[in-house]
Amino acid sequence: MRILASEVKDHIGEGITLLGWVHRIRDLGKITFIILRDRSGMVQLVTEEKPDVTVESVIKAEGQVKKNDKAPGGVEVLISRVEVLSRAAHDLPVPVNQDPKNLGLDAILDNRIISLRNPKILSIFKLQSNILKYFARHMRSEDFTEIKTSKLIGTGTEGGTGLFPVQYFDTKVYLAQSPQFYKQAMVSSGLERVFEIGAAYRAEKHDTPRHLNEYVSLDVEMAFIDTEHDLMDLEVRILKTIFNGIRRDNEDELSQWKAEVPNEEELNRIPRITHDEAKEIIGKKTGSRVFEINPEGERILCQWALEEHGIEAVFVYAFPRRKRPFYTYPIENHKTRSFDLLFRGLEITTGGRRINEYDMLLESIERFHLKAEDLSDYLQIFKYGCPPHGGFAIGLERLTQKILGLANVKEASLFPRDRKRTRP
Amino acid sequence: MRILASEVKDHIGEGITLLGWVHRIRDLGKITFIILRDRSGMVQLVTEEKPDVTVESVIKAEGQVKKNDKAPGGVEVLISRVEVLSRAAHDLPVPVNQDPKNLGLDAILDNRIISLRNPKILSIFKLQSNILKYFARHMRSEDFTEIKTSKLIGTGTEGGTGLFPVQYFDTKVYLAQSPQFYKQAMVSSGLERVFEIGAAYRAEKHDTPRHLNEYVSLDVEMAFIDTEHDLMDLEVRILKTIFNGIRRDNEDELSQWKAEVPNEEELNRIPRITHDEAKEIIGKKTGSRVFEINPEGERILCQWALEEHGIEAVFVYAFPRRKRPFYTYPIENHKTRSFDLLFRGLEITTGGRRINEYDMLLESIERFHLKAEDLSDYLQIFKYGCPPHGGFAIGLERLTQKILGLANVKEASLFPRDRKRTRP
Secondary structure, three states: OOOOHHHHHHHOOEEEEEEEEEEEEEOOOOEEEEEEOOOOEEEEEEEEEOOOOOOOOEEEEEEEEEEEEOHHHHHEEEEEEEEEEOOOOOOOOOOOOHHHHHOOOHHHOOOOHEEEEEHHHHHHHHHHHHHHHHHHHHHHHHOOOOOOOEEEOOOEEOOOOOOOEEEOEEEEEEOOOOOOHHHHHHHHHHHHHEEEEEEEOOOOOOOOOOOOOOOEEEEEEEEEEHHHHHHHHHHHHHHHHHHHHHHHHHHHHHHHOOOOOOOOOHHHOOOOHHHHHHHHHHHEEEEEOOOOHHHHHHHHHHHHHHHOOOOEEEEEOOOOOEEEEEEEEOOOOEEEEEEEEEEOOEEEEEEEEEEEOOHHHHHHHHOOOOHHHHHHHHHHHHEEOOOEEEEEEEEEHHHHHHHOOOOOOOHHHHEEEEOOOOOO | OOOOOHHHHHHHOOEEEEEHHHHEEEEEOEEEEEEEEEEEEEEEEOOOOOOOOOOEEEEEEEEEEOOOOOHHHHHEEEHHHHHHEOOEOOOOOOOOOOOHHHHHHHHHHHHHHHHOOHHHHHHHHHHHHHHHHHHHHHHHHHOOEEOOOEEEOOOOEEEEOOOOOEEOOOOOEEOOOOOOOHHHHHHHHOEEEOOOOOEEEEOOOOOOOOOOOEEEEEEEOOOOOOOHHHHHHHHHHHHHHHHHHHHHHHHHHHHHOOOOOOOEEEEEEEEEHHHHHHEEEEEEEHHHOOOOOOHHHHHHHHHHHHHHHOOOOEEEEEEEEOOOOOOOOEEEEHHHOEEEEEEEEEEEEEEEEEEOOHHHHHHHHHHOOOHHHHHHHHHHHHHOOOEEEEEEEHHHHHHHHHHOOOOOOHHHHOOOOOOOOOOO
């Protein structure tokens, strides 16, 4: 039976079989060391033969486990037999067994099939898998139903800009920017509380460390809320579950990136400031008048939150109506019941209460110069009884990026799509 | 504090607040009954007033809980105050409080925003949410990592047919038919075991009760398997977890549709027959020579399995090479290490071992008249060491359809996309 690298230490003195990749070969003349890598980690193999293997070949190795305090993990395997299951060519396009910090982002992404084998790079996605796990687990614990909605839509939620067109038989549709209308429909269907994990598309020509043209959106929508503060409370609870989960399950991955996540007590301290207060804080720091919160402003606000509240995160709410979509619930002074969450200098969430009153929505559609007839399916949600509700979306890659301190959000996407990149 | 409909029975004698939709109004002259619906179920409200509400309006009702053996659930609420949170118009396009069997599929799908409020229709998606839950839970229990891969690809896995083109800035890409190449890449990256829940697209002009042009694929890929039987074993374990989970959590939904799911003992009895044996069985039943297994053949095979093995499911393996994609692992006599799972008359899974040997793959690409240069990213997976592996995909909507006995797979998609349907 196969033993995983992480289990070898429990089999001292026994004969075992290992399966995995040849991570490194060190030929010392008399003996050869092979570092074998599998999904659980690495283990050192030792042999006096000269095994005919190449780096990255997949092998089956049989041998006996020996204690060796000098070996990584305190054990090594004296191998009696090596079988090459799949031989790797010599010309690896990028090194797998070196720290990726010496590789440029283009080299990493152009050779994604191979660069993902690098344990430090792969660790990003081991952690990301658990963000998905704990997000879903939390939502279910609060009685949310998971939904899967179409990504092919007639028009966007805010008109036709920023959309990728799809030739759908004889007609044209677009890739959805968000499941916004559908999650509102499902709240109103009687599910009340829904979440969706799905792809979202933005046909924006940005090429920045914070933008992807295809990303995974963790969407939440909830009925019978009073204000946007109910949503911020919910998001704090979600982040507690995610951060506690990965702190427990992904110790290795966090330590590879020298990363830490906030604890519950710190998350409770996330300040909530209005958009006007946010501009004032930025204005004081920069000494100039602030018209909108740009990426530099987001960094300043998080730095302020760290200094004042001991957590590098801040909720900004009461955004002006002109900065939010037409369906955002308005309040006095042309403000709205909407919010962003900034975390470690980056907006990772946008959300808010939505308009649930039919007449108010018709008025807003007109104010935003949209046409009610283009939104007739959407309007049915409200014409036939819709509870007060709201929601938000967390960008999976941005959250991953900020947890691990990655320089570019593209590093947190397995196969990123950007302005120029459509492969592999 | 709000009480859910399902919790009312625990509050007899108390004053409570309910939130929900007006499912039905019965005006008996002296008294009026309102059936209130929320995410947990329904409860009867009673009043001597004439409340100014319409069916499907969202209300907040305050009142006192009384035992009443004649009321549904044995309790009712004598309401003292009703507040209309959102008034529904009178002209509902489809009835919400009647059995949907009298509605045609087009009426249901054209008016999806409203028809989803019908409790029987909505129950499909309460159950589907738990298929997603238990699928993911099972995969994680066997150390599979969840991945999210791009749905925008350069070309399809088997050439450019059946693909929807997307205008991606100045270039053209396609919607992915499956994450096949990516999940193989991730197995080979060292994760060994991966799963993905994602959208898949088929630009096929079918209009049948078993086809969707956009569906959710539950994808699995696993390293270090020997044969396709390891994969069938895995699928049986997955189905046990899913079926046990929904039997426990979705009793109401299953009973609404008079549906049952196989138990563990029955799943252990799923027979495994070769493609040749399958054709022979169909031939005996129909009395004519069988060239391929068509939908009628799939029904015959499941009926045969029910009669012979007491379960309406059958694995068919050893498909001929010409019926499977180029990456399928070949064996003698032009057969392959591939399989389908037929369940209640419908193919719900296709899978198999994949070719992991570089030279064998090059040979297969040529045999299938494909070009190695079009598959250069894919070929990197194999050039640099790839373990023996295989996998499969379960169609979420087909599985849902067959669990509940729905006539058409479109009923199991929240917002289905077919040949002509691109809204809502």
